[in-house]
Amino acid sequence: MMREGQVRIPSGCAISGIFSKSGMKFSGKDIVKSIGVMHDRSNGLGGGFAGYGIYPEYKDYYAFHLFYDSIQAKKDCEEFLNRHFEIAHCSEIPTKRTDGVDNAPLIWRYFISPHTTKLSASQLDEREYVVKCVFRINAKIDGCYVFSSGKDMGVFKGVGFPEDIAKFYMIEDYEGYSFTAHGRYPTNTPGWWGGAHPFGLLDYSVVHNGEISSYDANRRAIEMYGYECKLLTDTEVITYIIDYLHRKKGLTYQEISWVAAAPFWQTIEDMPDGDRQIHEYLRNVFSAQLITGPFSIIAGFEGGMMALNDRLKLRSMVVGEKGDKVYISSEEAAIRIIEPDLEKIWSPRGGEAVIVTLDGGGA
Amino acid sequence: MSELEITAGLMDFKELNRMVKSHDGDVLIDKCYGQRYIGAGLGGKSIRINGTPGNAMGAYLDGASIIVRGNAQDAVGDTMNDGEIIIHGNAGDALGYGMRGGSIFVKGNSGYRTGIHMKEYQDRKPLIIVGGRVGSFLGEYMAGGLAIVLGIGAGGALPVGNFTGTGMHGGSMFIRSDVEPARLPKQVTIETAQDEDILSIAPHVSRFAAIFGFDGKELLKGNFFLLRPNAKNPYHTLYTPNLR
Numbered sequence: 001m002m003r004e005g006q007v008r009i010p011s012g013c014a015i016s017g018i019f020s021k022s023g024m025k026f027s028g029k030d031i032v033k034s035i036g037v038m039h040d041r042s043n044g045l046g047g048g049f050a051g052y053g054i055y056p057e058y059k060d061y062y063a064f065h066l067f068y069d070s071i072q073a074k075k076d077c078e079e080f081l082n083r084h085f086e087i088a089h090c091s092e093i094p095t096k097r098t099d100g101v102d103n104a105p106l107i108w109r110y111f112i113s114p115h116t117t118k119l120s121a122s123q124l125d126e127r128e129y130v131v132k133c134v135f136r137i138n139a140k141i142d143g144c145y146v147f148s149s150g151k152d153m154g155v156f157k158g159v160g161f162p163e164d165i166a167k168f169y170m171i172e173d174y175e176g177y178s179f180t181a182h183g184r185y186p187t188n189t190p191g192w193w194g195g196a197h198p199f200g201l202l203d204y205s206v207v208h209n210g211e212i213s214s215y216d217a218n219r220r221a222i223e224m225y226g227y228e229c230k231l232l233t234d235t236e237v238i239t240y241i242i243d244y245l246h247r248k249k250g251l252t253y254q255e256i257s258w259v260a261a262a263p264f265w266q267t268i269e270d271m272p273d274g275d276r277q278i279h280e281y282l283r284n285v286f287s288a289q290l291i292t293g294p295f296s297i298i299a300g301f302e303g304g305m306m307a308l309n310d311r312l313k314l315r316s317m318v319v320g321e322k323g324d325k326v327y328i329s330s331e332e333a334a335i336r337i338i339e340p341d342l343e344k345i346w347s348p349r350g351g352e353a354v355i356v357t358l359d360g361g362g363a
Numbered sequence: 364m365s366e367l368e369i370t371a372g373l374m375d376f377k378e379l380n381r382m383v384k385s386h387d388g389d390v391l392i393d394k395c396y397g398q399r400y401i402g403a404g405l406g407g408k409s410i411r412i413n414g415t416p417g418n419a420m421g422a423y424l425d426g427a428s429i430i431v432r433g434n435a436q437d438a439v440g441d442t443m444n445d446g447e448i449i450i451h452g453n454a455g456d457a458l459g460y461g462m463r464g465g466s467i468f469v470k471g472n473s474g475y476r477t478g479i480h481m482k483e484y485q486d487r488k489p490l491i492i493v494g495g496r497v498g499s500f501l502g503e504y505m506a507g508g509l510a511i512v513l514g515i516g517a518g519g520a521l522p523v524g525n526f527t528g529t530g531m532h533g534g535s536m537f538i539r540s541d542v543e544p545a546r547l548p549k550q551v552t553i554e555t556a557q558d559e560d561i562l563s564i565a566p567h568v569s570r571f572a573a574i575f576g577f578d579g580k581e582l583l584k585g586n587f588f589l590l591r592p593n594a595k596n597p598y599h600t601l602y603t604p605n606l607r
Contacts, residue, residue: 037397040376266546267525313475313498316437316456331436332455333397333415337373345434347455347474349498349524 013197013209014038014162014183014330015317017298018338019305022324023358025053028171028179030338034327035181036163037334041209044100046184046196047165048157050205050300053176055152061088061111062130062202065148065155066137067193068106073143080141084133085112093156093169100164105193109154127202127247134201139228145194150203153302157182157196165196177358178305180298182207195231199239203302206242208235209330210315213293221288234295241289242299249286253299253306257353259286261311298328304357313350320345326356371395376417383410392416397436402429406446418455421448424465437474440467443489449574456498462489462508466567469493470575475524476500481534483507492571499524502590506533511564513571513582514539528590536590537564543588556587 016034020026028051035047055063064081068074081087090110114129122129134146148155153176156169162183166172182197198205212218212234219229219237225248227240238260245251245259259282263271268279283290294314299306307328309317320327320335320342327335332345348354367386371379376398383390383401388408392401395414402410403419406426413432421429422441430449437455440448440462448467456474459467464487475498478491489508494515501523502510514522519541527544528536528551537556538544547553561583572579 037373040399270545312500313456316474318455331397331415331417332434333395333417333436336415337396347453347498350475 013185014041014334015181015197015207015209015296015298015328016330016334017180017207017300017305017307017326017328018178019326019328019356020177020324021326021356021359023053023177024324025175025177028166028174028176031179031181032163032166032171034329034334034338035166035183037337038183038329038331039161039163041185041330042161042183043185044161044164045159045186046157046182047160047162048155048182048184048196048198048207049162049166049169049171050148050153050155050180050198050200050207051171051174051176052153052178052203052300052302054154054174055111058088058111059152061113062149062151063154064110064112064134064146065093066108066110067145067147068108069143071106073141074106074108076141077137077144080133080137081110081112083115084118085110085114087112094173095168096170098160098164098168101158101160101168103193104158104168131202131243135226135228138230147194148200148205150200150205150302153200153203153205153300155198155200155205157198158193159196178300180205180207180300180305195233197235198300199233199235201239201243202247203300204239204243204246205300206235206239206297208238208295208297210234210295210297210310211293212238212291212295212310214291215293217288218291235297238291238295238297238299241291242301245286245289246301253301253304253355254353255282257306257308257351257355258282259289260291261308261351261353262290263311263351296330304355306356307348307354309348309350309352311351316347318345318347319354324359326354328354366391368393371398371414374398376400395433402427421446424448426465434471435469440465443467445487451575453495454493458493459489459491459510462491463487464489466490467492468571468574470495472496474498476503477512478505478508478510478536479503481505481508481510483534490567492567494571494575494577496522497524499526500529501527502531502534502536503528504530504532505536508534509537509564509567510534511537511567511571512539513568514585515577515582519585531590532592534592538588538590539582539585540588541586544590547590550593551590552593553588553590556589560589561587 088111093107197207296315296317318332321344366389368391392412397417399417404423419438424443424446426445428447434452435454442461446465450469453471454473457476458473461480472495477497492511521542569579
């Protein structure tokens with residue numbers, strides 16, 4: 001079978017997210033129900049979930065999730081991991097045989113922390129060290145793919161409808177304060193396990209509905225900063241843009257939204273003094289990170305979640321609130337199915353980020 | 364025939380629409396969760412929906428009436444030909460896209476691209492009335508028909524987003540607001556609606572008010588801006604100078 005990166009096929013998609021502002025943990029059951037309502041937005045070629053706060057017993061370790069094509073790939077990768085990290089725990093990720101989910105790779109998880117001597121010798125900051133290792137494995141070791149690498153969070157994804165992927169990974173058994181989900185209708189790439197959403201790097205994860213027209217400009221720009229894009233999917237690029245702007249450039253999520261879905265110059269001209277200068281600065285300095293074309297995304301991160309539409313709002317997105325919970329989805333019906341009695345429901349404007357974080361801090 | 368009552372729940376949209384279509388009479392759909400294409404192309408019946416109908420509700424509607432208790436999603440009344448859609452809540456993006464006849468009444472707000480590509484021909488003149496606010500690109504490429512945004516609850520603030528009337532070349536829009544929409548394209552003229560203009564929309568606004576329980580006279584008292592395409596060959600230099 002051809003993979004992401006080998007062929008481009010010219011997406012409807014569905015996205016959904018649930019966040020508990022109080023940090024109260026809830027089961028993955030609701031997110032599965034929500035994404036399931038939007039079955040017709042996907043075509044069985046990809047589904048996935050990200051959960052935050054799901055690994056409390058290993059919360060200080062980076063949780064690496066890996067796809068392996070073969071035992072040999074696993075051996076090669078583990079050799080690399082042993083050289084660079086201390087492995088606190090490793091196991092196969094529990095899965096269940098599920099109709100509609102075939103050709104699964106070997107799926108393993110490792111709770112690891114960088115070897116202190118290796119880390120100090122590298123003269124890198126710890127997170128950069130981890131990112132470098134992720135890229136090394138994905139680019140240099142055949143048949144391996146790190147698809148999740150954050151602390152106290154995890155991505156679970158594969159080829160199938162999202163509700164089947166949920167059964168496969170038993171998403172209901174995980175408990176977290178934040179979940180996102182994706183149902184895929186790939187239009188440009190063939191639909192391989194690694195190409196399903198969410199895309200993750202460190203604790204950043206992205207689910208995306210749409211197709212960005214600035215893909216290649218964004219890809220070329222981000223590759224200059226060492227992000228090797230292997231999969232030809234636009235979501236991979238969006239994930240790296242968020243990592244770059246947040247971790248490396250120190251932008252807030254609000255500022256990231258102003259870069260990625262920047263207002264038109266015409267709209268900026270009409271802004272009051274102060275705001276106008278900020279927007280002019282961001283548009284000039286980070287013009288290569290402007291994302292154009294239709295998109296709605298939910299970006300998960302440690303302690304928070306951001307929902308964002310393209311500035312023309314070419315994809316749908318609805319946000320609902322009830323108590324300490326925030327619900328985000330491509331369709332209102334997917335929120336109503338889990339919370340019929342909302343206190344508030346609205347559609348954010350194009351380019352208007354909805355950013356939710358844990359009460360009392362976080363990002 | 365008696366009214367057919369369907370509890371939709373998680374029913375597949377194809378099954379639901381088969382039931383709606385094959386029943387020779389009115390239909391009540393309860394607990395609707397995102398089923399698409401409800402009422403598509405139908406005429407000669409009334410469909411009441413409780414819940415959240417899915418995308419493209421009433422697409423190509425051809426004379427039927429649809430009443431929603433709840434919010435509707437995207438693309439309501441896409442290319443609708445005739446009939447009436449009443450939404451006791453909000454509507455999503457692209458409401459009445461390419462609509463060519465019939466009426467849509469939304470009590471609350473509607474999303475981006477409301478009424479884009481609406482068109483009219485002879486006695487076919489589509490109507491959209493939105494009670495609250497609409498998103499950007501209201502009436503983009505509008506070629507005919509009538510769109511009214513009442514701004515109820517906006518307190519006189521502008522109830523429309525950016526880029527209203529871009530590429531508009533037919534029809535008319537009424538926006539009830541104390542603030543004039545800015546940065547309109549050159550091809551669109553804007554004026555404060557005069558008594559005779561208000562008179563022309565009074566029956567529609569009264570009908571809207573009657574449906575949702577507003578005071579129609581009160582609604583008509585506000586300040587309305589009337590947007591129409593510039594009649595003086597507005598596109599003569601759009602692509603190439605017209606030397607005639």
